Amino acid sequence: MYKNYLKKIFHWKLIITYLTVILGLTVVLTTTLGAAHISSFVVFKILITRLPLVNNLIIPSWSIGEATIILQIRLPRIILGVLVGAALGVAGTTMQGLFKNPMADPYIIGISSGAALGAISTIVFGLSIFGMYTIPLMAFMGAAAAIFLVYNIASVRGKLPVNTLLLAGIAMTLFLSAIISLMMYTAGEKLHGIVFWLMGGLWGRNWNHVMMAFPFILLGTTVIYIFARDLNVMLLGEEPAQHLGIEVETLKKIMILSTSLITAAAVSVSGIIGFVGLIIPHVMRILVGPDHRILLPSSALVGGIFLVWTDTLARTIIAPTEIPVGIITALFGAPFFIYLLRTRKRAMF
Amino acid sequence: MQSVTLRINNIACRYETTNVLENINFSATGGDFIGVIGPNASGKSTLLKSISKVLKPHTGVVLLNERDVYTLKSAEIAKNLAVVPQESVISFAFTALEVVLMGRTPHLNRFEMEGTKDLIIAKKAMELTNAWHLRERPINTLSGGEKQRVIIARALAQEPKALLLDEPTDHLDINYQIEILDLIKRLNKEEEMVVIAVFHDLNIASQYCDRLILLSKGRIFAAGRAGDVLTRENIEKVYGIKVTVKQDGISGRLIIHPQRKRMTKATKGRVHMVAGSGSAVSLMNQLVDDGYNVSLGVINIGDSDYITAKTLELDVVEEKPFSHITEESYEKNLELIKQADYVILTNIPIGFANIKNLKAAEQAENLIIVEKEPIEERDYTKGEATRLYHQLRANAALVKNSHAVLEILKSMESQAKS
Secondary structure, eight states, rough: OOOHHHHHHHHHHHHHHHHHHHHHHHHHHTOOOSSSSSOOOHHHHHHTTTTTTTGOOOOOOOOHHHHHHHIIHHHHHHHHHHHHHHHHHHHHHHHHHHHTOOOOOOOTSSSSHHHHHHHHHHHHHTTTTGGHHHHHHHHHHHHHHHHHHHHHHHBTTTTTHHHHHHHHHHHHHHHHHHHHHHHHHHHGGHHHHHHHHHHHHOOOOHHHHHHHHHHHHHHHHHHHHHHHHHHHHTTTTTHHHHHHOOHHHHHHHHHHHHHHHHHHHHHHOOOOSSSSSHHHHHHHHHHHHHHHOOOOOOOOHHHHHHHHHHHHHHHHTTTBBBBOOHHHHHHHHHHHHHHHHHOOOOOOO | OOOEEEEEEEEEEEETTEEEEEEEEEOOOOOOOEEEEESSSHHHHHHHHHHSSSSSSEEEEETTTTEETTSSOOHHHHEEEEOOSSSOOOOOOOOOOHHHHHGGGGOOTTOOOOOHHHHHHHHHHHTTOOOGGGGTBBGSSSSSSHHHHHHHHHHHHOOOEEEESTTTTTTTHHHHHHHHHHHHHHHHHHSSOOOEEOOOOOOHHHHHSEEEEEETTTTTEEEEHHHHHHOOOHHHHHHOOOOEEEETTTOOOEEEOOOOOOOOOOOOEEEEEEEOOOTTHHHHHHHHTOOEEEEEEEETTTTTTHHHHTTTTTEEEOOTTOOOOOOOHHHHHHHHHHHEEEEOOOOOOTTTTTTTHHHHHHHOSSEEEEEESSSGGGBBTTTTHHHHHHHHHHEEEEEHHHHHHHHHHHHHHEEEEO
8 A cells, every 4th residue: 555655646746747848848839839930940949048058059040030029929928828827727726625616716706806897997097007017907906905805704703604705706706797897888999908808818918927927826826835735634624624633714814815816916917817727627636636735736737738728829820810818718628628527437526 | 642631611602692502511531431412402512613623612611631722723632632523525536545644634744745654544543443445435435334434534543532523423334333432432441542422322322431411402411420311300301202211131231212102093992911021012012003992901010011001101900010910900900801802812921920810811802812832831830820721712812923913803803893
């Protein structure tokens, strides 16, 4: 049995290694794809110049325009895709585990509608106090305000009953959605921009967006991963978890705040990309099992891989026109998920 | 292993404004096996919750080794105290072994993986509860009983010094009930583990617990040894039912029987039973269920026929324990026999004390004799009973068992009607 157990840990390391390699390949390969035709060979060479130690071995043989397309347009967008996908994967996994509810996703407690309200207000009222970063900043503030309200509505005498939290989140979402609908109804020619933001996408994002989202996503994800084993125990129920030495109320608060942080960061730079945070955790639970110590990192990696590929499709399929990536994620992800549901006999939730 | 002391000091608990526990005081130390009993909503589970740091008492303290559990870290408590809940809902596909390994959580550092030592402990716990063969099975595919054995193993993997159980064997078959409780009793004695368990089965509680706490409406109604707590009066007051409390002749433990109330109204003929020595218990119940108006006589007080008849609220001609039938009760018996449509003589041993019952039976109009053994084998009167019995037999319907009695009665009834 010890052998079996060691095998399991080895197996986990293998999974992480494979997925990391796939993610690396994904980044490199998708960088070669795009509306502007730049040969793969040139792309590789440009990328290598950005690596330490080996960057002096390459003699530049490309135009400045090509380097700009690769390094300032495609690469930041792809890296942001990795970040947002990973954030949504981790946040979705955590929410589903915490709520013990297969319908939970990163947006369930109202973060998305708060962010949307912030972003849409910016568009409708034409705000530009922070220049091109006004929308992400306002979205982040909207998300933070929404989660602050939901959290305080749901907490009762220092405790946070998860079902109340869930319902408070749904109520908040409905209320904010009504306001959003009203704004859209009266938005006139600005409607297109609103719809485009709501569907979620990564077009036109640069390194600054990456730098805005990165610290929050890194911090939140790290905190959540530290509590991975506690999340496993929480699946036994709150009382049993308490009996096994988990400070349940503290853990719930830390998890809700961390999840909110990374979701808000992701939404503020990418809009509301659906499906990834709901389905990736399910797919990974089917593939690697329910243990959060492997489930969280693999959901992060696969979330990143998945979003980068779907975004690549979104920007190339009818190039130079872009399709919102949210459409692609559901269009290609849902059938795959249904296939997994049908072929796996073991109940997953 | 160092044993622990649990002291519950005058606690009171409330849900909103309803008091669910009040004035609860008791303590337990190494080797104590305390049973908490009481009707539904008497506060049993709440008591366990307040001890295990789930529901903070409104007043009073719970002390684990003289330290307030509500100031201790959960992990610190979990190293000493394990809880087996009434029911576990685990909808995720963890294997049984993974669930048991979660019992090691309080002993592990944050980034520590479960090591060989933890696996050995988990394996031992699962072997003790007979769950090792389930180790690779996903927990959500196990039956209620299998799951409960895994959960108990998880609690044991905590290496607790005190174990709280909330109706732990509810989902188990009788063989596993005994096996698990025997195991817990063994750990309780050998490892000096404190066990506090909620039971709703009073017989099981009296069998395993050194001390019982009987709760009623959130207060301790009685506490102490089973014999002092489980009295007829206490149970009637707290549960509102009549019971018989007997002591088992072999083990000396208490056996509590709820008394059944008479369900059916008598609609059929009068049946008088000449019985004794417990020979009529099951037949009496069947006759009452079938709707006969049953009486008995003459029976000594304390005989199990007597107890059953009294429970069913039947007419009984009684005699003092171990005494001969007096003229007075003989006459009473005769009166009932004459009134009866049918008289049944059960397979009783006959001595000089009860030979008058045979004489009375001579007056029966329709006599049915249940003969399982020949009279010679149960005649303690040197032949007189045998002589009387054979006279009775000549005019009676003879049957071998209770089932045949019911059939014969049925046919006699239908003949009488037509």
